[in-house]
Amino acid sequence: MATKRRPFHLVVFGASGFTGQFVTEEVAREQVDAQEGSRLPWAVAGRSREKLQQVLDRAALKLGRPTLPSEVEIIVCDISNPASLDEMAKQATVVLNCVGPYRFYGEPVVKACIENGASYVDICGEPQFLELMYWKYHEKAAEKGVYIIGSSGFDSIPADLGVIYTSNKINGTLTAVECFLTIHSGPEGLCIHDGTWKSAVYGFGDYRSLMKLRREASLKPVPIVGPKLKRRWPVSYCRELGSYSVPLMGSDVSVVKRTQRYLHENLEQSPVQFAAYLTVGGITSVVKLMFAGLFFLFFVRFGIGRQLLIKFPWLFSFGYFSKQGPTQKQMDATSFTMMFFGQGYSQGCSPEASKPNVRICTQVKGPGAGSSPQERPSPGQS
Template sequence: MKTSICDIVILGASGFTGKYVIREALKFLNSPNSPLKTLAIAGRSPSKLSQALAWAASPNQPPTIPILSADVADVASLRRIASQARIILDCVGPFRLYGEPVVAACVEAGCDYLDISGEPEFMEKMEALYHDKAVEKGTLVVSACGSDSVPAELGFLFNSRQWVSPAAPNRVEAYLTLESSMRIVGNFGTYESAVLGLANADNLQALRRSRPRKPRPPIPGPLPSKGSIIQHEKKLGLWGLKLPSADSIIVRRTLTTLHENSHGLQGVNESNEQIKNREAFWSTVKPAHFGMKLGTKSYLGVFPFIFFGIVMSLFAKFSLGRKLLLAYPSVFSLGACKKEGPSEEQVASASFKMWFVGHGFSNSNVFPQQSAKPDMEIITRVMGPEIGYLTTPIILVQCALVVLSQRDALPKGGVYTPGIVFGPTDLQKRLQENGISFDTISKGPLLG
C-alpha cells in the first residue's frame, strides 16, 4: 500500500465552489468519530488557496494543513498529489476541459476520485476509457457527487423502495424547485459547462454509438408517453418543464448496471453482515422509467427558462455564438448567471426541493401486460439548503467520508455512478444528519 500524507486532497480549492467544500470538510477534520484525520488543499496559486482556507475557517484561525501546488495542465503535479492522497475531490470544471488528466493520474496512482461534474459526455467518456484500468488498479472513480446527481439518484432509490412487493413502479417523475427569499445568481462554471455541453452534443451521441448497447431492466406496464414539454402536476401545485439533465442519464446508468449485477457490486473485503445488507438493499429497489422536470409555481414561470434554453441552443452551435454566451452570461441568462457568482447572503437565503411522483401498480403480478394503466401513486421528497454551494459540498464531503470509513465494503475499483457505489451505504442517513431530508409525502390509489 502506498504511503499517504492525506486522507483527502481538495483540488481546485480556491474556486467558488471549492472554498465551500473546504468549509464543509473542516467541520469533520479530527472531529469525534470522523475518519478524516488529514486534509490538504491543492491548486495553481498558493496565495489564493491560503485566502480560501482563511475564508472557510472564519471566524476561527485556519488550521495548519498542507497547501499543494497542482495544475491540471501539469501532469507531473497531478501524479504527485495523487500519490500522496487516499481520495482526491476534484472541483475543477468544466470537466470536459480539465477533468481527464485528474482521472488519469488518480487511476495510475490507485487514488480514489470523486467530483461534482454534471457533464454526461465527460462521465461516459471516463467510463469508456478508464473503467478497466481502474478495476485493475483498485481505483474508484465516481463523478456527479454533488447536486448533480445524488439528490436525484438517492431520491429515486428512496421512492423505488417504498413500493413494497407485489406493488411496483412504472415511472417516476422528479420536479426540482429552487426557492430563495433573495434573487440568487448561478455560478459561471455551471453555465460554461452547459454551453460546452450543448456545443458538443453530437460527440456524446457518437460516443454512445461507438460502445456496445447494454440491455435495460424490464419495467412492468406500458412505456410512458413523451407528453408535452410543459406539464401540470396538480397535487404539487407545480408546472413542470422537461429538462435534458444529467440526472435522468445517471439514474438510467445506475439501473442498467444494477440489471447486470442484481445484488450490486461486491466490496473489496465485505463482512458477511455487509454482504447481507447490500443484497437486502438492492432487492428492494425496483426499476422504473425516470424523468426530470424543473418545477415552477406559475405557468408563466417556465417561459424564461424556455427562452434561455432556445437562445443557448442556437448560439452554442457556432464559435462566435459561444464566445458571446461566455463573454456575457448575465445578458443571455437574463441575469440568472454572473461570473462573480452569488453573495454569501444570497446563498444562505436559498433552498431546494425535489419531488418524486411515482406511478405504478398495486399488484404487478396482476397487471403485467403493456396495455395496463397504473393504479397506484407514491410521492416522496428530498429537500435541503441552497443546491449549488451548500448542498453540493455537503454531499461531496459525506461521499468522501463514506469512502474513508467503509472502503472495504465498496467496489474494489472502476468507474461508477454514485447510486451504485453509495446506494447501499449509510450515505442517505449521513445526508439527513447534515440538513438534507428524505420524506414520504403520500401513498395511495391513483385517481383519474
C-alpha cells in the same frame, strides 16, 4: 486510510476556485467538529500557493479556528503538468476534484488518480464527461482497486437516491418515476455561478459527441417494465404542483439511468424508467424562459455564439447566472425540493397482465441549489 506512503486521507483539488472554497470550508468544519481521534489528515491543492493559503485563512476566520492553516498541507499542481498531478495523487487516498468544466479539465485528474492508486470523486453535472470516463476507465479503475465516482453533489445525489428511496418505499414494484425540481429563493433572488452556465453551453454545443458516444457503446437496451413512460412537452403543466415545467437539463437522467442499468444487470432488480423536470412557476415565467431558451439555442450552435454566451452569462440568462456567483445571503436563503411521482404494481400483481395499480409520492428537500444537500425524504403512497 492515510499511511506513510499516502499521508493525506483527502486532497481537495481546485480549492481556490468558487466551488472549491466551499468544499474546503465544509471539510474544515467537519474536522473541527470531529473528536480528536477521528480527525483525518487532509490537504488542499491547486496552481497558486498564495490563493490556497488565502482560502485556508478565510475558513479559519469563519470557523474560529486560527490554527487551521498550519494543520492543512498545501500541494501546488496544475492540470497542464501531468507530473504534478501524479505527485498529488500519490499522496492521497481520495482526490476530490473541484476543477471544471470537467470536459476540459477532468480527464487528466482521473487518469492520474487511477495510475497512482487514488480514488477520485467529483461534483460533475456533465453527462458526456461522466459517460466517457466510465467507458474509458471503468476496467482500469477496477484493476487498480480504486473508485471513480462522479456527480457527488447536487448533481446528482438527490435524484439518484430519491429514485432508490422511492423504490424502497413502494409496496410492490416501482416501474416509472417523474421527478420535479423546484428551487426556492429568498428576498435577494436567485443567482448561480457561471461555471454551471459554461458546462451547459459547451454541452449543448457538442451534444453530437454525446450521441456518438452512446451509439458506439452499443449497450443492450434495459427492459421496460409496465407502460412506457411518456415524455412531456417542452413546456407542460403539472397539476399536482400547480406549476409549469420544462425538461431538466444536466446529469440527473444520465446518472439515474446508469444506476438502474447497474441494479438490473448486477443485482437483478426491476429497472425504473425516469424523467426529470424543472418547475418554472406561472405563465409569465414560461414566456421569459421561452425567450431565453430561443436565444440560447440559436447562439449555442455557433462558435462565436458560444463565446458571447460565455462572456455575457448575466445578459443571456436574464440575470440568473453571473461570473461572480451568488452572495452568501443568497446561498443561505436558497433551498430546493424534489418531488418524485412514481407508479408501479402491488405485490403479486403482474406487469404483463394489468395496468399500474400503485402510486407513490416522495420528496427530497435540502438547503441551497448546487451546494451539498441534506436529504429529508418524506413518503406518501396511494
